[in-house]
Amino acid sequence: MTKENIRILTMGYLSIYKGCRFLDIGSGTGSISVQGAVFGANVTSVEQKELGISLLKQNAEKQGVKIHAIHGQAPEALPDEKFDRVFIGGSGGALLSIFEYLEGALESDGIVVANFITLKNTWETYTLLKEFNYRDVEVQLIQTAAMDKLGLMRGENPIYILKGVKK
Numbered sequence: 001m002t003k004e005n006i007r008i009l010t011m012g013y014l015s016i017y018k019g020c021r022f023l024d025i026g027s028g029t030g031s032i033s034v035q036g037a038v039f040g041a042n043v044t045s046v047e048q049k050e051l052g053i054s055l056l057k058q059n060a061e062k063q064g065v066k067i068h069a070i071h072g073q074a075p076e077a078l079p080d081e082k083f084d085r086v087f088i089g090g091s092g093g094a095l096l097s098i099f100e101y102l103e104g105a106l107e108s109d110g111i112v113v114a115n116f117i118t119l120k121n122t123w124e125t126y127t128l129l130k131e132f133n134y135r136d137v138e139v140q141l142i143q144t145a146a147m148d149k150l151g152l153m154r155g156e157n158p159i160y161i162l163k164g165v166k167k
Contacts, residue, residue: 002031002089005144006115006159013113013138013163014085016041023083023105025074025098026090030056030067037065041085048073048092075101082107088114091121099128106166114162122160134164 002010010032016022018040024033027045029052037043037060045067047053053071060067070077075097084107091098106112112134116122122139129137140161145153 002028002115003144003156006142006161007031007035009140009142009161010087010113010115011035011039013161014087014111016085020084021082022085022087023078023081024087024089025078026088026092027056027069028052028089030059030069032087032089033067034059034063034065036085036087037067038063042068044068044070044079044081044083046070046072046074046077046079048077048090074098078105081105084110086110086112088112088125095121095124095128099132102166103132108166110166112164112166116160116162117157119160122162125162129162129164133167135167136163136165138163 016036016039020041022036022041022043024045027033027047033043033045053069056069073092074094078101086106114125141158143158145155148154
């Protein structure tokens with residue numbers, strides 16, 4: 001599950017608004033999907049693991065929001081629809097295919113945001129954002145720490161957040 005502080009930053013980069021069409025690719029337990037729905041987006045969520053889909057549905061129910069959940073792997077399971085915002089939380093190694101899909105699925109001026117823990121995925125996504133002519137490309141490395149019960153600061157895994165706006 002995406003940690004709260006990373007989720008807040010990610011949602012800020014996505015600029016979700018009421019009624020926007022939002023696609024979450026590799027949604028895991030759905031923390032980003034659920035937050036998007038709470039903000040009023042029409043959310044479609046794609047996740048390859050059955051446990052992730054189950055937890056996503058439970059989390060959506062707890063928050064009283066509706067999410068169209070699709071069990072499958074990108075890009076094959078991605079819907080033939082248009083979206084205003086896209087979040088990539090997992091790619092299954094298919095980043096190029098996902099960006100090819102976004103050529104037709106993401107509206108002009110639509111925003112794509114991706115979170116990764118590896119440099120490989122970060123660099124590949126950065127390269128694809130440039131190759132597909134996205135503008136306002138940003139890359140952030142976020143490192144956080146939280147105080148434990150003893151008062152010691154415990155570091156979390158660093159997260160790379162990438163953003164691009166489709167021309």
